[in-house]
Amino acid sequence: MNTFLKNFIRVYQQLKWLVWPFVIVVITILVTRMFVSRQDAYFFINKLHTPAGDFIFPYITELGSTAAAVLISLLLLVVHRRAGIMLATAYLFTAAISFTLKALIGFPRPHRYFASRLQEIYFVPGVSVLDNFRSFPSGHSVCAFTAATVLSYYTKNKYLCLVYLALAMLVAYSRMYMSQHFLEDVTAGATLGVFFSMVWLSIFRGKTGQLSGQ
Numbered sequence: 001m002n003t004f005l006k007n008f009i010r011v012y013q014q015l016k017w018l019v020w021p022f023v024i025v026v027i028t029i030l031v032t033r034m035f036v037s038r039q040d041a042y043f044f045i046n047k048l049h050t051p052a053g054d055f056i057f058p059y060i061t062e063l064g065s066t067a068a069a070v071l072i073s074l075l076l077l078v079v080h081r082r083a084g085i086m087l088a089t090a091y092l093f094t095a096a097i098s099f100t101l102k103a104l105i106g107f108p109r110p111h112r113y114f115a116s117r118l119q120e121i122y123f124v125p126g127v128s129v130l131d132n133f134r135s136f137p138s139g140h141s142v143c144a145f146t147a148a149t150v151l152s153y154y155t156k157n158k159y160l161c162l163v164y165l166a167l168a169m170l171v172a173y174s175r176m177y178m179s180q181h182f183l184e185d186v187t188a189g190a191t192l193g194v195f196f197s198m199v200w201l202s203i204f205r206g207k208t209g210q211l212s213g214q
Contacts, residue, residue: 001136005058008199010202011202011205013186014153015149015152015161015198017152017158017161017162018148018149018152018161018165018194020164024189026190028186029187030187034163038182038183038184039114039194041182041183042182043121045183046121046122049177053177054124054125057082057173057174057178058124058127058174058178060170060174061140061180062140063144063167063171064139064140064142064143064168064172065143066170068143069095069143070202072087073087076151076185078183080154081149086153086204088144088151089200089204090150090197090200091146092191093127093196093197093200094192094200095143096141096145098137098142098192099139101136101192102137103134105136106133106134107136108132109130109131109132109135110129110135110180110181111179112132121179123179124177125177129180134186135180135181136184136185136188137189137192138175138181138185140171140172140175140189141193142185142189142192143171143182143193144168144171144190144193145168145172145189145190147168148164148168148193149193149194149198149201150201152164153201168181168183172189173186192194
C-alpha cells in the first residue's frame with residue numbers, strides 16, 4: 001500500500017495541470033447543484049441549442065466513443081508504445097467500472113425520465129436519442145477523461161493538459177447537449193475517468209518500474 005501511495009503521489013505531481021482545473025470545475029458544478037435542481041439544469045442546457053452546435057457536437061461526442069478509444073490507442077501505440085498500452089488498458093479498466101455502475105444504478109436517461117414532457121424538449125435533428133436505464137454515469141465522459149488523463153501524464157508540454165481537459169469537457173457537454181445524459185451523469189463519468197485513470201497509472205507505474213512520463 002505504501003508503494004501504491006507513493007506512486008499515486010508521483011502520478012498526481014505529473015498531472016497537477018490537469019487535476020486542479022478539473023477539481024475547480026467539479027466543485028463549481030457541485031455548488032451550483034446545491035441551488036439548481038436536476039430538471040432546471042437539464043432544461044437550461046436544453047435551451048442553449050444553436051445551428052452550429054447542432055452540427056458540431058454530434059462529431060465532438062464521438063471522441064468519447066469506443067471507436068475513438070480503439071483508434072487513439074492504436075495511433076498512440078505507433079508513436080509511444082508504452083503510452084499506447086497504458087491508454088488501452090486504462091480504457092478497459094475505467095470502462096469496466098462504468099458499465100458495472102450503469103447496471104447497478106439503472107438510472108433513466110433524460111428521454112425516459114421526462115417521458116411526459118417530451119414536447120418541451122429540443123432534440124438535435126438526426127441524432128438518435130437513447131431511451132434506457134443506463135444514464136449514470138456517462139460512458140463517453142469516462143472514456144474522454146480517461147484519455148485526457150493518460151495523455152496528460154505522458155505529455156512533455158504541460159500546457160497540453162489544458163487542451164486535453166478542454167476537449168474532454170466538450171465531449172461531456174455534448175452528451176447533455178444531445179439529451180443523452182444529465183449534468184450528474186457527465187460529472188460522475190468525468191470524475192471516474194480522472195480518478196481511476198490515476199489509480200491505474202499508479203498500479204502500472206509500480207509494475208513496470210519508474211516511468212518517466214516522457
